[in-house]
Amino acid sequence: xxxxxxxxxxxxxxxxxxxxxxxxxxxxxxxxxxxxxxxxxxxxxxxxxxxxxxxxxxxxxxxxxxxxxxxxxxxxxxxxxxxxxxxxxxxxxxxxxxxxxxxxxxxxxxxxxxxxxxxxxxxxxxxxxxxxxxxxxxxxxxxxxxxxxxxxxxxxxxxxxxxxxxxxxxxxxxxxxxxxxxxxxxxxxxxxxxxxxxxxxxxxxxxxxxxxxxxxxxxxxxxxxxxxxxxxxxxxxxxxxxxxxxxxxxxxxxxxxxxxxxxxxxxxxxxxxxxxxxxxxxxxxxxxxxxxxxxxxxxxxxxxxxxxxxxxxxxxxxxxxxxxxxxxxxxxxxxxxxxxxxxxxxxxxxxxxxxxxxxxxxxxxxxxxxxxxxxxxxxxxxxxxxxxxxxxxxxxxxxxxxxxxxxxxxxxxxxxxxxxxxxxxxxxxxxxxxxxxxxxxxx
Amino acid sequence: xxxxxxxxxxxxxxxxxxxxxxxxxxxxxxxxxxxxxxxxxxxxxxxxxxxxxxxxxxxxxxxxxxxxxxxxxxxxxxxxxxxxxxxxxxxxxxxxxxxxxxxxxxxxxxxxxxxxxxxxxxxxxxxxxxxxxxxxxxxxxxxxxxxxxxxxxxxxxxxxxxxxxxxxxxxxxxxxxxxxxxxxxxxxxxxxxxxxxxxxxxxxxxxxxxxxxxxxxxxxxxxxxxxxxxxxxxxxxxxxxxxxxxxxxxxxxxxxxxxxxxxxxxxxxxxxxxxxxx
Numbered sequence: 001x002x003x004x005x006x007x008x009x010x011x012x013x014x015x016x017x018x019x020x021x022x023x024x025x026x027x028x029x030x031x032x033x034x035x036x037x038x039x040x041x042x043x044x045x046x047x048x049x050x051x052x053x054x055x056x057x058x059x060x061x062x063x064x065x066x067x068x069x070x071x072x073x074x075x076x077x078x079x080x081x082x083x084x085x086x087x088x089x090x091x092x093x094x095x096x097x098x099x100x101x102x103x104x105x106x107x108x109x110x111x112x113x114x115x116x117x118x119x120x121x122x123x124x125x126x127x128x129x130x131x132x133x134x135x136x137x138x139x140x141x142x143x144x145x146x147x148x149x150x151x152x153x154x155x156x157x158x159x160x161x162x163x164x165x166x167x168x169x170x171x172x173x174x175x176x177x178x179x180x181x182x183x184x185x186x187x188x189x190x191x192x193x194x195x196x197x198x199x200x201x202x203x204x205x206x207x208x209x210x211x212x213x214x215x216x217x218x219x220x221x222x223x224x225x226x227x228x229x230x231x232x233x234x235x236x237x238x239x240x241x242x243x244x245x246x247x248x249x250x251x252x253x254x255x256x257x258x259x260x261x262x263x264x265x266x267x268x269x270x271x272x273x274x275x276x277x278x279x280x281x282x283x284x285x286x287x288x289x290x291x292x293x294x295x296x297x298x299x300x301x302x303x304x305x306x307x308x309x310x311x312x313x314x315x316x317x318x319x320x321x322x323x324x325x326x327x328x329x330x331x332x333x334x335x336x337x338x339x340x341x342x343x344x345x346x347x348x349x350x351x352x353x354x355x356x357x358x359x360x361x362x363x364x365x366x367x368x369x370x371x372x373x374x375x376x377x378x379x380x381x382x383x384x385x386x387x388x389x390x391x392x393x394x395x396x397x398x399x400x401x402x403x404x405x406x407x408x409x410x411x412x413x414x415x416x417x418x419x420x421x422x423x424x425x426x427x428x429x430x431x432x433x434x435x436x437x438x439x440x441x442x443x
Numbered sequence: 444x445x446x447x448x449x450x451x452x453x454x455x456x457x458x459x460x461x462x463x464x465x466x467x468x469x470x471x472x473x474x475x476x477x478x479x480x481x482x483x484x485x486x487x488x489x490x491x492x493x494x495x496x497x498x499x500x501x502x503x504x505x506x507x508x509x510x511x512x513x514x515x516x517x518x519x520x521x522x523x524x525x526x527x528x529x530x531x532x533x534x535x536x537x538x539x540x541x542x543x544x545x546x547x548x549x550x551x552x553x554x555x556x557x558x559x560x561x562x563x564x565x566x567x568x569x570x571x572x573x574x575x576x577x578x579x580x581x582x583x584x585x586x587x588x589x590x591x592x593x594x595x596x597x598x599x600x601x602x603x604x605x606x607x608x609x610x611x612x613x614x615x616x617x618x619x620x621x622x623x624x625x626x627x628x629x630x631x632x633x634x635x636x637x638x639x640x641x642x643x644x645x646x647x648x649x650x651x652x653x654x655x656x657x658x659x660x661x662x663x664x665x666x667x668x669x670x671x672x673x674x675x676x677x678x679x680x681x682x683x684x685x686x687x688x689x690x691x692x693x694x695x696x697x698x699x700x701x702x703x704x705x706x707x708x709x710x711x712x713x714x715x716x717x718x719x720x721x
Contacts, residue, residue, distance in 0.1 A: 088659055088675035095660045099570045101577050262492065289484075 049333040051078045054106035055093065057086045059284065060158075060318065061108075063351040067341040070350075079106075079337050096323075097122040103323040105334040109155050111146040111317040116400045118147075118154045124322040125152035129335050135343040140362045142393035147319055154321055156342050157360035159351075161279030161316035162389035163215050164299040166286065169378050171199065171274040172298075183311075185244045185303045192253035192274075200273045203264065204254035209245065209413040210406040211315065212277070216241045219302065219313035221394040224405050230443040233405060234431035240305055242416065242423035249417050265289055277302055279315035280386040284356030287376060295375055299382045301389060312392035317360065358386060365390070401438045408433040473696075480689035487685050500690065507677075507687040513694070515666055516673040519585070521698055523669060524651040527589045531647050532640055534593050539602025540628050544614060554603070561596045565656060573660050583663040588654070595650070598643050605639040606632060641709030648702055670695045 056064050061083035068079040082104070084092065090113070096103040097120060109117055117123050130136050130153055136144075143157040165182075172179055177191045192201030204212070217224070220237040248254055255273050257264045267273045269290045276282065286297065301311040320342060322334045341347045348359035349367055359365075365387040373379045408430040416426035435442050475494075479487055482497040507513050541547075542554050572591055573582075581587040609632055617627050633640075655671040662668055668676075670691070677688050703710070 083676065085675040085678040087678065088672070091656055092659050095569055095573055095656075099574045099577075101574070102582065262487070 046332045047329040048077065048336060049105075049327075049329040050076070051080070052105035052330055052333045052337065054079060054081045054320075054337070055084060055089055055104040056081065056108040057084050057089050059355040060357065063355045063357055064106075064108075064341065066350060066354060067347045068337070070347065071337055071340050075336075077333060077337075079333075097325075100325050103325055105326050105330050106320055106322060106338060108158075109147075109319050109321045111143070111157075111319060112398050112402060114146040114155065114319070115149070115398050115402070117321070118149055119400050122324050123154045124324050124331060125154055126156065126322065126335060127153040129339075130156065133339055133343065135339070138343060138363045139360050140390050140393060142314060142395050143317065143319075143360050145395045145397045146317075155319035156321075156338050157317070157319050158342050159281070159318055159357035160360045160390060160393070161281050161314050162358060162386040162393060163219070163277065163279050163302050163313045163315050164382075164385055164389060165275050165277045165302055166282060167275040167298050167300070168268075168271050168293070168296050169298045170296045171195075171271040175199070175274075177274070179298060179300050182300060182303055184307055184309070185248065185305060188303045189248060189251045189253060192248075193251060195253065195274060198272065200255035200267075201253035202248070202255070202275045202277060203257050203259070203267070203273050204245070204249055205259055206249070206256055206417045207410060207414045208259060210409045212245065213238075213241055213409050213413065215277075215279075215302070215313040215315045216244070216305070218394055218396045219310055220305065221310070223395070223397045225397065225399055225401070225440070226443045228441075230441040231431050231435045231438070232443040233409070233434065234427040235443070237305075238427045239424045242413065242427050244305060245413065246416060246423050269293060271296075280358035280383075281316060281356060283376070283382070287356075295378050297377050297382075298380050299377065299385050301385065310392065310394075312389040312394070314390075314393045314396070319360075358390070360390075362391065401434065401440070404434050404437050405430075408437075476689050477693050479685065480693045482686060484684070484686045487689075499686070503686040503690045506684070507690050510684075510687065511665060511668070511673045511676055513670075513673055513691055516668050516670050517694060517698070519667060520652060520670040520695075523585055523588055524648050524698075526585075527592065527651045528644050528647045530589070531593045531595050531598060532643055535595055535598030535643065535647075536602045536606075536633060536636060536640065537628065538594065538599045539604075539606050540632050542599070542603040543606035544609070544611070544632075557594075557596050557599055565654075569657055569660055572657065576661060582661055583667060584661075585667070587661050588658050588669070589651075592651070592654075595647060598647060601639060601643055601646075602636070605636055609635055638709040638712045641706040645703060645706055645710055649699070652699065 054064055054068065055061070061081055064081040065083075068081050071077070071079055089108075093103060093107055094117075097117070100122075103122075109123075127148075135156075139157050140160065143160060144153065147153055147155040147157065167179055169179075171177075175195050177194055179191075182188050182191055188201070195201055217233070217238060220241070222232070222235065222237050224231070224233050226232050255267060257267060257273075268276065268286075269292060271293075286293065302313060304311050320338045322331055322338070326334070341351075343361065345361060345364045345367070348361045348364050349369060351357045352359055352364075353369065370383040370387045371381050372383065373381050374383070376382075411433070412426040412430040415421055415429075416423060431442055434440070475492075478494065478496050480503060481500040482493060483499040483502070486493050486497060486499075538557075542550065576582050576587045576591075613631060614627055617631055622630070653671065654669070655675070658669050659672050659675065662672055665673070665676075674688065674691055674695070677684055677691065
């Protein structure tokens with residue numbers, strides 16, 4: 001559900017609001033109390049509010065409207081879902097969380113933003129409720145880190161973004177590329193070199209590479225910070241990723257277009273770029289924006305860095321959370337609705353079918369819908385590829401300093417590619433920048 | 444002589460070419476916005492872009508109106524901005540008059556304190572203002588959008604500077620003739636300030652028109668949304684409805700264009716007023 005760019009700005013504002021208001025600490029205290037309060041509330045016949053509000057954006061909001069309709073029909077309650085713009089909702093929500101009043105009972109939380117919201121102490125700890133409902137193990141394992149801290153769990157996972165490379169079958173076929181032959185990035189480059197000069201193998205926007213780095217860093221099972229909080233974005237794997245990106249760039253098979261721009265969409269429509277490493281949510285965008293390309297797409301798992309290496313990662317994803325500031329009856333109703341929407345297979349599959357939100361609920365993956373041969377993908381059961389990837393997604397811990405990492409990686413990788421610098425120097429320079437700006441140690 | 448004239452002509456020619464180029468640079472995005480508003484989404488993302496108008500304006504507008512009641516938002520924005528501008532002009536010119544023409548204790552410190560509030564960014568004021576408004580139950584109302592910003596420091600500053608140019612003798616003779624202080628303000632000072640007021644009107648109107656974060660937080664029902672808040676709802680994560688956004692932004696500049704055209708003459712002289720000491 002998320003795109004790498006833009007998150008930095010929002011998180012920066014989160015920091016801004018957090019430091020501007022000394023009441024944050026007070027809310028933090030309330031958070032602890034709230035956690036205790038719930039444990040009691042969860043037992044037996046807890047009172048539930050008749051009416052609650054929920055906030056989301058775009059297709060996520062429309063998905064919630066769908067489940068709310070079903071929920072309202074089966075329960076004696078009203079869940080109202082309001083649709084916002086993405087950045088607008090974050091601004092509005094952060095203001096209301098920080099001021100301690102007016103926040104919605106349920107709201108969407110992108111995993112990348114998890115820590116910057118959780119750290120303010122304004123989000124309800126729902127670990128007791130998750131335990132009581134016994135749903136923890138129903139979700140893919142890689143999602144919880146982003147939604148937890150040492151004390152608890154603050155949101156229930158909703159959708160995730162298992163990664164894969166989308167490719168234009170017709171372009172691959174025309175120039176004799178074999179998607180099945182691609183297992184490593186070396187294979188990827190070798191196949192890409194078969195393309196004529198005016199067709200690129202992929203897009204690599206040199207000033208916006210943090211998303212690419214992050215999914216590969218996670219693919220190899222890394223975290224940007226160690227358990228002690230030291231900066232760890234310059235380890236061996238990170239060097240290897242930087243080398244890979246540089247090799248792809250130096251091979252001359254990459255275009256350099258701004259993601260989601262007019263030219264970018266145009267290049268995928270015409271087939272001037274043949275492959276698109278992305279995540280499950282991209283399917284919906286391609287269907288909506290490039291209807292003329294239907295039937296010409298396929299997917300394969302992202303290449304490994306070494307033969308036999310891991311090929312699963314995640315890009316984006318979101319969850320639902322409850323704020324501390326509401327009363328017990330509202331919390332109970334909010335949790336009831338969240339559990340209904342996200343922890344039942346029926347609702348998750350409904351949202352996937354209608355809006356392409358890939359379920360974080362692992363128990364859904366046995367469903368037939370994943371084996372359906374899709375016309376859009378030339379008859380490939382593409383969703384099974386994503387489901388396979390989803391089960392192998394490594395844990396990843398975002399932090400309030402994620403924007404600093406994003407910024408440093410983008411700056412240094414651009415320098416590495418444009419000025420032909422050494423990949424190891426680039427990641428070390430990025431790590432030093434992050435350490436300096438955040439006051440953390442280097443691992 | 445002739446040499447000089449030729450030089451002047453060359454200079455003038457260069458100036459006009461420069462102005463023409465700069466004008467084009469300014470106009471191209473506006474032109475593209477209007478063209479894009481008339482194109483269906485598929486043609487908008489076409490590369491190379493289509494540079495002449497299409498026929499989909501009304502379809503785009505209908506789609507926009509279906510997603511959010513944009514006509515209502517235009518009305519809301521115009522209503523808020525007009526009421527705000529009128530009230531704020533009155534308040535700012537009264538304050539400006541007092542600072543320019545009256546002597547009272549702590550006059551200078553108070554004035555500089557007001558000026559100092561200029562350094563406070565709106566982002567910093569939003570949380571306390573939101574808290575205040577929710578405590579007095581004003582959230583989701585237009586008065587919450589209008590009233591907190593009425594005493595505008597730029598407006599007070601501008602009016603004070605310009606009011607200073609009114610000769611004291613004029614005010615004094617009015618007093619001799621038995622005019623009350625309010626009559627002096629209303630009958631003498633205010634009419635003399637016409638061009639400054641026009642300039643201030645544009646500044647205040649624009650300020651309120653562009654206000655985003657604050658109304659976003661305060662306004663809750665979509666029927667109350669102002670234009671920027673309604674626009675923000677058109678941006679999602681994946682699919683951005685460029686066609687609708689372009690229709691919306693094209694419509695959103697119309698009231699501003701009208702206001703500026705009406706006040707244009709006074710605006711320029713108002714901004715220049717007080718810049719020369721005579």
